[in-house]
Amino acid sequence: MHPNNKKTLRLILGDQLNIxxxxxxxxxxxxxxxxxxxRSETDYVQHHIQKVLGVFAAMRxxxxxxxxxxxxxxxxxxxxxDNLQSFDRNCEALIAKHHFTRFEYQLPDEYRVDQCLKAxxxxxxxxxxxxxxxxxYSTRSELKDLFAGxxxxxxxxxxxxxxxxxxxxxxxxxxxxxxxxxxxxxxxQKLPKNHKPITPLVFENDASxxxxxxxxxxxxxxxxxxxxxxxxxxxxxxSLALLEFFIEHCLPQFGTYQDAMALDEWSxxxxxxxxxxxxxxxxxxxxxxxxxxxxxxxxTEIAFHQLxxxxxxxxxxxEYMRGIYWLKMPEYASLNYFEHKASLPTWFWTGQTxxxxxxxxxxxxxxxxxxxxxxxxxxxxxxxxxxxIDPDEVDAWYLGIYIDAFEWVEITNxxxxxxxxxxxxxxxxxxxxxxxxxxxxxSYCGTCSYxxxxxxxxxxxxxNSLYWNxxxxxxxxxxxxxxxxxxxxxWNKMQPDDQAAILKQADLYLxxxxxx
Ligand code: FAD
Ligand code: DLZ
Ligand code: SF4
Numbered sequence: 138m139h140p141n142n143k144k145t146l147r148l149i150l151g152d153q154l155n156i157x158x159x160x161x162x163x164x165x166x167x168x169x170x171x172x173x174x175x176r177s178e179t180d181y182v183q184h185h186i187q188k189v190l191g192v193f194a195a196m197r198x199x200x201x202x203x204x205x206x207x208x209x210x211x212x213x214x215x216x217x218x219d220n221l222q223s224f225d226r227n228c229e230a231l232i233a234k235h236h237f238t239r240f241e242y243q244l245p246d247e248y249r250v251d252q253c254l255k256a257x258x259x260x261x262x263x264x265x266x267x268x269x270x271x272x273x274y275s276t277r278s279e280l281k282d283l284f285a286g287x288x289x290x291x292x293x294x295x296x297x298x299x300x301x302x303x304x305x306x307x308x309x310x311x312x313x314x315x316x317x318x319x320x321x322x323x324x325x326q327k328l329p330k331n332h333k334p335i336t337p338l339v340f341e342n343d344a345s346x347x348x349x350x351x352x353x354x355x356x357x358x359x360x361x362x363x364x365x366x367x368x369x370x371x372x373x374x375x376s377l378a379l380l381e382f383f384i385e386h387c388l389p390q391f392g393t394y395q396d397a398m399a400l401d402e403w404s405x406x407x408x409x410x411x412x413x414x415x416x417x418x419x420x421x422x423x424x425x426x427x428x429x430x431x432x433x434x435x436x437t438e439i440a441f442h443q444l445x446x447x448x449x450x451x452x453x454x455x456e457y458m459r460g461i462y463w464l465k466m467p468e469y470a471s472l473n474y475f476e477h478k479a480s481l482p483t484w485f486w487t488g489q490t491x492x493x494x495x496x497x498x499x500x501x502x503x504x505x506x507x508x509x510x511x512x513x514x515x516x517x518x519x520x521x522x523x524x525x526i527d528p529d530e531v532d533a534w535y536l537g538i539y540i541d542a543f544e545w546v547e548i549t550n551x552x553x554x555x556x557x558x559x560x561x562x563x564x565x566x567x568x569x570x571x572x573x574x575x576x577x578x579x580s581y582c583g584t585c586s587y588x589x590x591x592x593x594x595x596x597x598x599x600x601n602s603l604y605w606n607x608x609x610x611x612x613x614x615x616x617x618x619x620x621x622x623x624x625x626x627x628w629n630k631m632q633p634d635d636q637a638a639i640l641k642q643a644d645l646y647l648x649x650x651x652x653x
Contacts, residue, residue: 173213187506280460296453320442324392339368376413392446398579411541474560493585518555523603606643
């Protein structure tokens, strides 16, 4: 074929909004970019309305940016008559209509979409090429290579490897700065009484037109939105503003209150950058670099342990979860170590429960499409695990409800870290707790109609009996775990009558789970 007849179609997915990608460095008349709003993506799980709205608004803004830079762009809106509602069918139709001679795309982050586009590209008679997204620090297979021949995967090992490889927070001789890799013991305090955290920065995007289109298409969604004042960042400028806000106001307290939870406070000192990061409006490297730069300019204000705690989340946990995902999919999505089969309580979809901690975490999730890590792990996730909920249902809930939920990072956190359904690939022990931990880290228990200190009887906090019931039920699987053995010593020291009463209380609560 004559080179002048070359016409390339490049697909950009809704979570590939990286303007610094090599693709966009030069304007090429023979290249057409396409973005599409499709039912295959809006319907693979029931999403929060803010997630669908946020992704569409960001995709539209990104298409506009590309057009302003003089790139050729096609954009298929949800209700366009010629929208065939999936990536492959739309691309096939566009290739035929516009006589494209090449098809190119970037590596999808999700296994399902990866399979779909691989199959599609394989079915074409044209030349095809797949590119890296140029977003992550590590490749899909780097974790696999690092742990080749090892029996288990350890986040801390991966984190140190990443610190060394990318020379992040390192001193002379490949030693960690301040001689320690991890400063966790200086972090994780409860919020002091009368401490008023910073008011979160929110945006006021008018996305009401998009909401109307979503409603017209009858897409089933979760949660609420004020679409005239859509609060999440939808472009790079807003994402950078949120990053600045975090670094200026939240980073100095980030590690200290990382695990704290407080009544009516939905994000405390967390960054809320996960949405911008996951759709690639921000790169993890620029986030880490900005945080490090701020620390070096404001050392007295931003202690090193705050910085290290934050950097670990990004170059450690985030990259680690992605590595595990690509190592273990697709099998990972059906792991159910404890063989849990119960259904999610109905109040997970409404927040209407008398358990104050769950009410707070779920209601804010419905209102903001956001809960911070410890709410996800130690409130909703903890309850789901103690109550023996089927990990498929837990996954679907987390994948739908959060603005930042994309399977590569959602499933490893949910099925792995939170539900231990992978039997210990991500974590070394299940993250469960009774009310004692929740009371220690939050201000939820004080105004709860349940009594945090009771295991049995009227108004006993459900977490207490469910906690021991969980250990008793799974003794065979857990007693040998060296990090848990001690719990069984405590359980076995209890009087048989007390044990029986606790198990009976747990049974009662599980039978009435929708009324708790
Ligand atoms: P911050 O607390 O400010 O942390 C900074 C950044 O570090 C985050 O933006 C995120 O990119 C990264 N990070 C922190 N913890 C993790 C982690 N465990 N795994 C991966 N990255 C991390 N994160 C998602 O991005 N998408 C999800 O769908 C998701 N689902 C989760 C489900 C469960 C059950 C749990 C326990 C955690 C989940 N997480 C998920 C991880 C974490 O809770 C969120 O990244 C975090 O709450 C996002 O808020 P933030 O940006 O304010 O985070
Ligand atoms: C999450 C999402 C939604 C709701 N809708 C779209 C869409 O209509 N078009 C699109 O390109 N992407 C969407 N996304 C993000 C994709 O689900 C995401 O790109 C894939 O899961 C790959 O990670
Ligand atoms: Fe949650 Fe129990 Fe505390 Fe109530 S008493 S807030 S249910 S831990």
